[in-house]
Amino acid sequence: MFFCVCVYGDSSAVSGYIEAVKRLACEILDLMAEGLGVHDPSLLSNMIRDVDSDSMFRLNRYPPSSFHTPPPPHRATTTTEIGFGEHTDPQMLTILRSNDVGGLQICVAGGTWVPVTPDPTAFCINVGDVLQAMTNGRFMSVRHRALTNGFKYRMSMAFFGAPPPHAWLSVPPELVTPHRPLLYRPFNWAEYKKASYSLRLGDSRLQLFLK
Numbered sequence: 001m002f003f004c005v006c007v008y009g010d011s012s013a014v015s016g017y018i019e020a021v022k023r024l025a026c027e028i029l030d031l032m033a034e035g036l037g038v039h040d041p042s043l044l045s046n047m048i049r050d051v052d053s054d055s056m057f058r059l060n061r062y063p064p065s066s067f068h069t070p071p072p073p074h075r076a077t078t079t080t081e082i083g084f085g086e087h088t089d090p091q092m093l094t095i096l097r098s099n100d101v102g103g104l105q106i107c108v109a110g111g112t113w114v115p116v117t118p119d120p121t122a123f124c125i126n127v128g129d130v131l132q133a134m135t136n137g138r139f140m141s142v143r144h145r146a147l148t149n150g151f152k153y154r155m156s157m158a159f160f161g162a163p164p165p166h167a168w169l170s171v172p173p174e175l176v177t178p179h180r181p182l183l184y185r186p187f188n189w190a191e192y193k194k195a196s197y198s199l200r201l202g203d204s205r206l207q208l209f210l211k
């Protein structure tokens with residue numbers, strides 16, 4: 001069993017944190033756009049800066065596997081379980097931070113799951129589906145999942161930078177060339193969210209928007 005709480009910013013500690021990671025997300029997006037040679041480097045981050053941005057903050061708490069099924073007395077370890085099933089984050093960019101308990105894994109080419117070393121002093125940055133679409137596939141949304149630990153609680157907090165519901169997710173013209181034609185048809189975040197709700201967590205949503 002896994003618990004998650006979505007927070008829309010109320011206590012000053014939480015809203016201070018959200019403001020700081022939002023700024024970080026915008027800086028990263030500006031650097032990404034600059035690196036891709038996009039003429040207006042704030043084109044991506046403006047989506048998150050917009051007052052109507054649908055960004056969200058989530059706290060995840062994964063009780064240890066032994067919380068529900070204690071290991072038999074002769075065994076020192078329990079098996080790990082899936083705490084958060086495999087998925088890609090639908091938004092643009094995720095700024096994730098966890099306690100010192102491992103569990104996050106990312107899926108690399110060939111379908112191998114690679115553990116991310118837990119570091120409570122570091123941020124893990126995930127590219128989400130919308131950024132994949134807006135960069136015409138230059139940055140790829142990362143498939144990931146979280147396992148529970150045998151004995152310890154894993155806690156994580158994630159800021160999901162998202163566009164306003166009705167903004168068109170347009171691809172900068174510099175990223176569309178004869179060699180790299182447009183991958184996805186134009187859509188907005190409201191449409192994408194609606195499509196996501198009709199699918200299962202692990203389904204590949206972007207496929208529905210291929211041109």
Ligand SMILES: O=C(O)CCC(=O)C(=O)O
Pocket residue numbers: 058060084089096098103104144145146155156158
């Ligand atoms: O807890 C984690 O490390 C991953 C959480 C996650 O993928 C999510 O909240 O979307």
Ligand SMILES: [Fe+2]
Pocket residue numbers: 087088089144
């Ligand atoms: Fe995620």
